[in-house]
Amino acid sequence: ADDSAAEAKAAMEAKKTEAAEPAQEKKSVPENLTKALPDAKYVMRMAYTDAGTWPAMGEKPQAEHAYALLFKSVVESMSNGVASVELYPGGTLAQSKAATEMVQNGTLEIAITTGTIAGFYPAMQVFSLPYAFRSDEVAWRVFDESDFWKDMVADMAEKSNLLVLGMGQNGTRHFTNSKKVIKSPADMKGMKFRVMPSPIFSKMVEALGATAMPLAHNEIYTACQTGVVDGQENPVWNIAANKWYEVQDYMTLDGHVWSENMVVINNDYFNELPADIQQIIKVAALQGQWADRVSEALASKITDFSVLNANMDIYSPTANEMGQFKAAVEPVKEWLKGEVGAQVVDDFYAAIAEAEKEIGY
Amino acid sequence: MGSLQAVKAVQVLFKKMSELCEKIGITISIVYGVSVFLIVFSGVLLRTGFTLQAHLGLNIVRPFPWSEELARWLLVGLAMLSASVGFKRKEHIGIELVVDLFPPVLKRAVAIITDITVLIFMAICLYSSYIVALQAANQTGDVIPYSMLWVKMNIPLGFAFMIIHALSHMISQFFPEESE
Amino acid sequence: MALVFSSFIILMLLNVPIAFVLGISSLIYFLFFGNIPLAVIGQKLYTGTDNYVLLAIPFFVLAGELMNRTRITDDLVSFAKALVGRIPGALAQVNIVTSIFFAGLTGAAVADTAAIGSLLIPAMKKEGYSPEYAAAVTTTSSIIGPIIPPSIIVVIYATATMESVGALFIGGFVPGLLIGLGLMLVALLFALKYKHPRRKTRMPARELYVTTKNSLLGLLCPLIIVGGILSGVFTPTEAAAVACAYALIVGVFVFRNLSLKDIIASFGKSAITSGVILLIITTATLFSTVLTIEKIPEALAEFMVNLTTNKYMFLLIINVFLLFMGMILETGANVILLAPILLPIAQLYGINSLHFALIMLVNLNIGLTTPPLGVCLFTAAPIAGVRFEKIARAAMPFIGIEIVVLLMITYLPDMVLFLPRITGYL
Ligand code: NA
Ligand code: NA
Numbered sequence: 003a004d005d006s007a008a009e010a011k012a013a014m015e016a017k018k019t020e021a022a023e024p025a026q027e028k029k030s031v032p033e034n035l036t037k038a039l040p041d042a043k044y045v046m047r048m049a050y051t052d053a054g055t056w057p058a059m060g061e062k063p064q065a066e067h068a069y070a071l072l073f074k075s076v077v078e079s080m081s082n083g084v085a086s087v088e089l090y091p092g093g094t095l096a097q098s099k100a101a102t103e104m105v106q107n108g109t110l111e112i113a114i115t116t117g118t119i120a121g122f123y124p125a126m127q128v129f130s131l132p133y134a135f136r137s138d139e140v141a142w143r144v145f146d147e148s149d150f151w152k153d154m155v156a157d158m159a160e161k162s163n164l165l166v167l168g169m170g171q172n173g174t175r176h177f178t179n180s181k182k183v184i185k186s187p188a189d190m191k192g193m194k195f196r197v198m199p200s201p202i203f204s205k206m207v208e209a210l211g212a213t214a215m216p217l218a219h220n221e222i223y224t225a226c227q228t229g230v231v232d233g234q235e236n237p238v239w240n241i242a243a244n245k246w247y248e249v250q251d252y253m254t255l256d257g258h259v260w261s262e263n264m265v266v267i268n269n270d271y272f273n274e275l276p277a278d279i280q281q282i283i284k285v286a287a288l289q290g291q292w293a294d295r296v297s298e299a300l301a302s303k304i305t306d307f308s309v310l311n312a313n314m315d316i317y318s319p320t321a322n323e324m325g326q327f328k329a330a331v332e333p334v335k336e337w338l339k340g341e342v343g344a345q346v347v348d349d350f351y352a353a354i355a356e357a358e359k360e361i362g363y
Numbered sequence: 364m365g366s367l368q369a370v371k372a373v374q375v376l377f378k379k380m381s382e383l384c385e386k387i388g389i390t391i392s393i394v395y396g397v398s399v400f401l402i403v404f405s406g407v408l409l410r411t412g413f414t415l416q417a418h419l420g421l422n423i424v425r426p427f428p429w430s431e432e433l434a435r436w437l438l439v440g441l442a443m444l445s446a447s448v449g450f451k452r453k454e455h456i457g458i459e460l461v462v463d464l465f466p467p468v469l470k471r472a473v474a475i476i477t478d479i480t481v482l483i484f485m486a487i488c489l490y491s492s493y494i495v496a497l498q499a500a501n502q503t504g505d506v507i508p509y510s511m512l513w514v515k516m517n518i519p520l521g522f523a524f525m526i527i528h529a530l531s532h533m534i535s536q537f538f539p540e541e542s543e
Numbered sequence: 544m545a546l547v548f549s550s551f552i553i554l555m556l557l558n559v560p561i562a563f564v565l566g567i568s569s570l571i572y573f574l575f576f577g578n579i580p581l582a583v584i585g586q587k588l589y590t591g592t593d594n595y596v597l598l599a600i601p602f603f604v605l606a607g608e609l610m611n612r613t614r615i616t617d618d619l620v621s622f623a624k625a626l627v628g629r630i631p632g633a634l635a636q637v638n639i640v641t642s643i644f645f646a647g648l649t650g651a652a653v654a655d656t657a658a659i660g661s662l663l664i665p666a667m668k669k670e671g672y673s674p675e676y677a678a679a680v681t682t683t684s685s686i687i688g689p690i691i692p693p694s695i696i697v698v699i700y701a702t703a704t705m706e707s708v709g710a711l712f713i714g715g716f717v718p719g720l721l722i723g724l725g726l727m728l729v730a731l732l733f734a735l736k737y738k739h740p741r742r743k744t745r746m747p748a749r750e751l752y753v754t755t756k757n758s759l760l761g762l763l764c765p766l767i768i769v770g771g772i773l774s775g776v777f778t779p780t781e782a783a784a785v786a787c788a789y790a791l792i793v794g795v796f797v798f799r800n801l802s803l804k805d806i807i808a809s810f811g812k813s814a815i816t817s818g819v820i821l822l823i824i825t826t827a828t829l830f831s832t833v834l835t836i837e838k839i840p841e842a843l844a845e846f847m848v849n850l851t852t853n854k855y856m857f858l859l860i861i862n863v864f865l866l867f868m869g870m871i872l873e874t875g876a877n878v879i880l881l882a883p884i885l886l887p888i889a890q891l892y893g894i895n896s897l898h899f900a901l902i903m904l905v906n907l908n909i910g911l912t913t914p915p916l917g918v919c920l921f922t923a924a925p926i927a928g929v930r931f932e933k934i935a936r937a938a939m940p941f942i943g944i945e946i947v948v949l950l951m952i953t954y955l956p957d958m959v960l961f962l963p964r965i966t967g968y969l
Contacts, residue, residue: 038578045578047578058841088578090836092835094832094835094836095579095583095832095836096583096586096587096590097590100586100587100589100590103495103498103499103502103586104580104582104583104586106498107498107582109580109582109583110580120505121502121503121504121505122502194410194413194414198505199428199431199432199505199506200505200506201428201506204428204506213413213425213426214428215410215426216426216428216430216431216432216506217431217595217778218431218435218594218595218596218780220594220595220596220701220702221595221596221778221779221780223705223707224707224708224709224772224778224779225775225778227707227709227967227968228709228772228773228774228775228778229774229775230410230775230776230777230778244705389811389814389815392810392811392814392815392818393807393810393811393814395814396601396605396810396811396813396814397810399598399601400602400605400784400787400788400810403598403602403780403781403784404781404784404785404787404788406781407776407777407781407784407785410777411776431595434595434598435593435594435595435598436593438592438593438594438595438597438598438601438821439589439592439593441601441814441817441818441821442592442817442818442821442822442825443588443592443818443822444814444818445814445815445817445818446562446818446819446821446822447818448814448815448818449815449816449818449819449822452815454815454816454818454819455560455561455562455563455819455822456560456561456916456918456921457555457557457558457559457560457561457564457916458555458556458558458871458915458916459558459915460914460915461556461557461558461915462556462557462558473557473558474558476557477554477557477558477559480554480559480567481559481560481563481567484563484566484567484570487570487581487584488566488584488585488588490581491581491582491584491585491588492584492585492588492589493585494582494585495582495585495586495588495589496585498582515589518585518588518589
């Protein structure tokens with residue numbers, strides 16, 4: 003839930019920064035980019051938290067918005083207007099958790115969600131296991147190719163009525179703080195880190211020797227500024243969008259968690275659609291997924307990264323130091339085994355090993 | 364004569380129910396309020412203790428991971444139930460300036476129409492929030508591994524109380540008590 | 544959308560409480576226009592208050608309630624008398640100065656009107672002030688309450704936008720004090736013209752010492768709140784709970800006049816007051832969903848940019864618009880509906896976001912003392928025993944000076960921003 007709030011705030015902040023540019027050229031978002039086609043037989047509503055202001059404002063769309071635009075365009079053009087998608091960006095219809103709930107009970111067709119799925123399908127917490135994915139492409143390989151993921155998607159569709167259409171990325175999370183350069187877990191000892199209210203994140207921070215302070219998202223800025231907490235952890239674009247770099251001096255690119263933009267559709271609704279429309283939706287979901295991933299990467303690796311680079315002391319841990327981080331979080335794995343079963347955790351690591359091998363690590 | 368007595372009985376019944384709902388509403392609100400205060404304040408104490416103990420090299424005190432979520436849950440309940448008490452005590456105010464200009468008959472007619480409109484709105488809120496609460500039954504909190512059902516049930520409960528207050532108020536408007 | 548807006552206006556004029564006006568208008572949209580399921584209402588009713596920062600609302604009401612029951616208000620009045628009792632129109636001055644002090648305990652203007660009004664309006668009447676004048680001084684000075692921290696409306700503003708509560712709290716001191724000084728000036732002019740009484744003698748040193756000592760406990764409260772936030776001991780939300788704990792300790796152990804019954808009653812009162820505010824926040828969230836889906840903010844931004852590209856002209860238009868909105872709509876609802884719309888537009892004109900926030904907060908609070916929806920007027924009227932229209936008329940000169948202060952804040956941003964700047968918030 004926290005991440006969705008994070009996104010909403012970031013979306014608003016992005017709107018604000020973009021708005022700070024000269025007023026002269028302001029134009030609104032074309033209606034046809036968000037509204038459904040009038041004569042469509044199948045209308046799907048899609049809700050997400052990122053701002054929907056591009057292309058009117060901003061140089062590129064935020065990741066979820068990129069997903070939604072591509073998805074809508076492909077569905078409508080391939081179905082010749084028989085199927086259409088209505089977009090509700092910026093959390094207007096519902097924030098991530100509420101949107102997932104609405105998809106589950108059929109009051110909304112599609113939602114793009116972040117960090118909320120554990121409350122609906124606990125086994126999905128395996129993706130938040132720290133240092134599981136060594137890079138984006140390993141995650142992509144697991145979500146695009148592995149049987150492990152296909153089985154999990156099928157099981158979740160059956161048990162919770164949520165069918166995963168695609169997996170964009172919210173970004174890789176890193177630690178920031180206002181005290182000192184963190185090179186290894188030893189440097190984190192005695193520090194206080196704000197975490198989102200989710201047990202696995204608390205366990206991780208504690209396993210690294212620091213203390214976890216679950217705080218609401220909208221208290222992060224002030225809490226960092228005044229020293230209620232020493233640090234926090236989030237993806238690069240989010241740190242930039244919320245201007246946390248103003249109150250945090252150091253960042254360690256440890257990349258502890260790869261966080262998702264998961265796209266879910268109501269499973270019953272999907273199954274009742276004609277086979278050709280289903281196929282079109284699957285294709286559109288693939289297109290959207292890549293737009294989402296690329297959009298996030300451009301922000302976190304290039305544009306927003308340069309903002310952080312200009313404002314913070316950024317440290318990349320060595321291979322040896324990364325080994326220390328990974329070793330320290332072993333207890334988290336054991337804890338999660340107790341929560342969701344050892345089988346799923348082991349299968350998850352097996353899927354990663356296979357993906358890494360295929361990629362050539 | 365008999366029908367008048369029946370009306371009177373209904374009126375008394377609703378009045379009693381409304382008073383009971385008010386009492387329940389304020390009691391739960393106070394319990395929620397006190398709990399939320401204890402949770403948030405102890406959070407401050409524990410964190411301060413945590414910071415201090417670090418200087419002494421101790422590791423005894425630890426902030427509760429669940430306090431943030433539980434406090435939010437209690438706030439939702441507090442908001443709705445105390446709003447219902449506020450409704451009973453006419454604390455939700457509007458603009459009286461215009462209706463005060465109306466002749467008494469029109470003023471009363473307007474009051475009846477707006478009361479019914481508000482009643483319909485509250486009924487839809489009750490229904491909608493009840494459905495949402497039921498659907499949240501197999502969903503747990505982010506930190507607290509406990510069903511959201513009872514958290515979300517506070518909302519329809521608050522609206523149910525408000526509806527009883529509204530009905531009691533309307534009945535007493537239609538049939539003003541003559542002698543009691 | 545026309546139906547939504549017209550039903551909004553009609554319901555409001557027909558004395559339907561604001562929370563329900565917002566809810567019913569949204570419902571009409573959901574039922575007849577949007578392709579939106581009713582379950583959204585149930586969802587938003589939950590998510591509207593499922594927000595940690597909003598916890599500060601019941602706490603800030605509670606702290607004021609508890610303090611009031613310890614009779615700290617009497618001490619503040621005595622202290623104010625010692626300070627300004629010899630200025631012409633002494634009791635009016637005392638009323639204003641007490642409001643400045645009391646602002647550090649309360650987060651809402653109504654609480655100020657009720658607490659100080661019930662003490663000072665009768666006293667002022669006894670000294671020969673007209674009841675409407677006494678009430679006018681009380682209501683117009685009570686809006687200092689939500690401008691100086693703690694403040695409920697600041698918390699709502701912070702949740703609706705990105706602004707930090709800490710920065711807004713620090714930023715509120717100067718505007719609050721300026722309004723106080725402005726009001727004192729007007730009261731002085733009235734006193735000179737109508738020969739209002741004042742105290743002629745010095746206060747005995749012993750009495751001065753006792754009142755100062757007692758009032759210090761109340762005056763310390765805002766310092767604890769702001770100091771605690773600045774030093775990182777607690778977050779602004781937690782600060783509200785700390786303020787309550789402080790009031791409890793002072794009441795139970797220092798003044799020893801806060802009984803268990805008082806404490807329970809205070810919790811009840813604070814719950815009801817916050818319930819009313821939170822219901823408005825919830826339904827306002829619902830209505831702002833409608834506005835966003837219908838792209839009203841974009842339309843308004845476009846309209847504005849086409850109207851003027853001049854920053855100073857824009858600020859003037861916004862101030863007039865907000866004064867109007869402040870008169871007809873509840874402050875919290877105004878903030879939730881308008882802040883997310885107007886802030887990005889203001890930034891198009893290069894206006895600092897904290898500066899804009901302070902303009903908006905001061906401006907909307909003025910609406911608390913004007914008809915048709917001035918809650919402070921309604922609170923003061925029965926205490927003073929006059930119709931609120933009469934109070935409103937008597938309040939005009941005071942509202943006039945408040946608008947002058949508002950314009951100063953608007954066009955001299957450094958005057959209000961220097962404090963956030965030196966404390967590192969800007
Ligand atoms: Na205040
Ligand atoms: Na006053």
